[in-house]
Amino acid sequence: MYRFILWLVLAISTPLALLAQKKTTPNKDTAHVSMEEVVVISQQNLSQKMEKPLSSLDNYLEKSSLINMVRRGSYAWEPFINGMSSERSVITIDGMRIYGACTDKMDPVTSYVEITNLAKANIHSGSAGTLGGATIAGSLDLVRKKSYFGDTQWKGIAFTGFETNNRQWIAGAGTSIIRPRFYMDVDATGRKAENYAAGGQKEVLYSQYAKYNVSSVAAYRLGEHRHVEASLIYDHALDVGYPALPMDVATAKAFIGSVEYVQHHLSPTILLSKTKLYYNDVTHIMDDTKRPIVPIRMDMPGWSKTAGFYSVLQGRVAIHEWNATLSGHHNYSLAEMTMFSNDSTRKDMFMLTWPGVNTDYGDLALKDIIAINDDWKATVNIGVGVHHNKIANTFGWESLQIFYPGLKQSKTRILKRLSAAMEHKGEQLIYSLALAYGERAPSVSEGYGFYLFNSSDRFDYIGNPWMKNEKSGNATLTATYAGAKLSVKLTGAYFYIKDYIIGKIQPGLSPMTIGGNGIKRYEQLPHATIFNSALDVNYYLTEKLTWSNRCSYRRGIGSDGINLPLMQPFSYNSGLTYAHSSFTADANVSGAVKHTAYSADYGERPLPSYAVINLSAAKRFAFKQQSLLVKAGVENLLDTYYTTFSDWNRVPRMGRNFFINLLWNY
């Protein structure tokens, strides 16, 4: 680690020393950092470019070249940043930490919000740039949509949509009240979908879902530069099918609340101070009653409660734009499993799959963006976290001691991170290099899971509380060219991960799950390497016609030579967009080449290549202050039967689907 830091410091200080010769002038435009990627979500300022404005948040996030969404059904996809599972990233909602309550990753944090709650998603690659806490892969912060104080105004949006393939109805409305000293936003959205059909009209059973979400933000201005804000999200999904898994979900419920105090212009050097207190409560109840044949009936509820805070100071001193964040949270995760014997005279079989684990985490992060001159900018991040786990449930503690005799109830870890980036901004060419070091603690499942069945490799997984921290060094190179006719963005990110956490077969141990292949315990590979690359090329054929292309490729290899699972093969998207005043039309093809670097050890199978064609058109009608956006299209025009690397257990994707979205702004 120290050699890496030395190397990192050297790499950064060399250009800095060279540039120190130049006369430096503060750059006003320091906000732009190319290490950050932003996915815009809010409909209010939605450009018509989004293929389907009312698609799920999962679809929005999938547009980012940093993110893959791993699909276990129609709903609640798991975001993989830089090809790494969600344990390796920090996912927050407006900076708030939330822990899913499902041991089978049926409820990633992103499933507890709706597009109507959000303005954008800020994605940081690697541990560079994140203020959210210890991470390896990167961070994803979902930014709440909110109004701001202003002249008295009342506005709203109402929308509805329908999709033919799975008879999905989407409906919702939002309204904003704006006053000089007060604002409030309220929105509600509902979705209901039936089973979808894969290409060739093949019905995918247990792919239905229903969800509703209500949220509100209200703020009151205390003074010219001070205000308080309260935010609430209530999200409830029910009857959610997971065709890729052996079980469904009866209900997944989250309550996410916060209060925040914001102060601007504290002094010439401190521009902003924010302090937020938050609490969230997640309940997740799995359900096997819809499956006609199961080896054994079971109940698998899970609960997760998190309370936390963060306090941010932002300011500017000479050429430094700095940010200091102090944050902390407390989480309690508990998951049960009760199996009912087919012999009704027998007692129920009960176990704790998450043994009531407390996670206490405190973190200090410092960030400095240094505008060396008009062309050069450096970003330095440093952070340290204290991570403490305690098995709070005695039953669970004793259970884990079956595998770990003498296991201590508590474990404390120090998690460090450091990154530095240089960015050069020329007339048309921007390039940047970021080097980062990060560490993370094992997740609740990885550290303390007890017989968690993985339906892909069909092994029961046992957590390992004795693992070391996982450590990563990564380098990210970005080059962007923006010409009059052509824009190109090339990104390459390389991760060297030491003590890589992954399940390893424990020979001689018998699986608990009926039909399981055996037991895997979380262990650590000496190292693993992951390479990510993406290329975006946009060509402006005429003023109205743009040809957009994107391709990406990821490769992950463990030190034992094994392919890491869920790595994206070479995938592409190419489309033509025609835009003329308020009308847009889009035709694109997306596909992937044959997947050969799959991970058989983790249950993956080879995949053929595929390509699907999507068409859409939109028109915005304006009436005075109001406007109506109509967007309609067809996805998978040729009704191709296909599945991708990110489809859990190779569950097929949706076949031909016609959709219409109507959004009325007033």
Add this chain to the structure above:
Amino acid sequence: MLFQIKKISFALVWLSLLFVACNKTDNNPTPVNELEGLKQAAVITNSTHTITLYTATGTFQTGYNAIYFQVKKADGSLVKNATATWTPMMHMMSKSHSCPASAITMKPQATATYGGHIIFQMPSNSTEYWELSLSYTIDGVSYTATSQITVAASSHQVVTSFKGSDSVRYILALVAPTQPKVAINDISAALYKMETMTRFVPVDKYTIMIDPRMPDMGNHSSPGNEHLVQGADKLYHGKLGLTMTGYWKINLQLLDTAAHTLKGEPVSDANPASSIYFELEF
């Protein structure tokens, strides 16, 4: 009469408690309840004494029974210096036999409670009954007391009686855990061989191999198990990993001192259970 004694003893205990409370420096131990956690299971009387037998459940059951008793004189005082032996006898339609029974010793930290264990390998019923005889000596005078006792069938198999490949008849009984947990449990068992219909002796230095399984869940096993070997207390001790609550079948194999299997078969896909086993359900 008994009621009055109770009252008086209660008052005495109360007074002594007060006395202790008032004298913090006093080192006299507070009186221990020698019968704590025990329930009366039977009363056997003869012309001179009343013998009250106690077990944790208040019943006798097939399998290993830790049995305690007190001997009371006609005046109600407890006998503190008795030496005793016991003989359980099963009277069947055609024959009679005994069962393994330990020596009787004073209960640890007790002054008038005696105890030991008896392993009933079968329950009593309307036509076949168990009879327990106590022979005891107080101050050089011998007494006996005999009574029929009721032995209920345990809800699960906690004792097994079998003939080994060496043609010896063995009796193997589960002693602990009595309250199993989802954890690594201490497991112990008592092993006897039957020399005659009335003579059972503990077997030394064998090995009892265990393979706990859940037949209702694909017959999966559990980690953390250690085979049972004999301890200083003559019982066999090992470790039993139970990964969840519910019904467990503890498949057994008995190995002699030369590690020859005397009884029991390994569990496999083709053979879901051994011919000897214990059951636990919690």
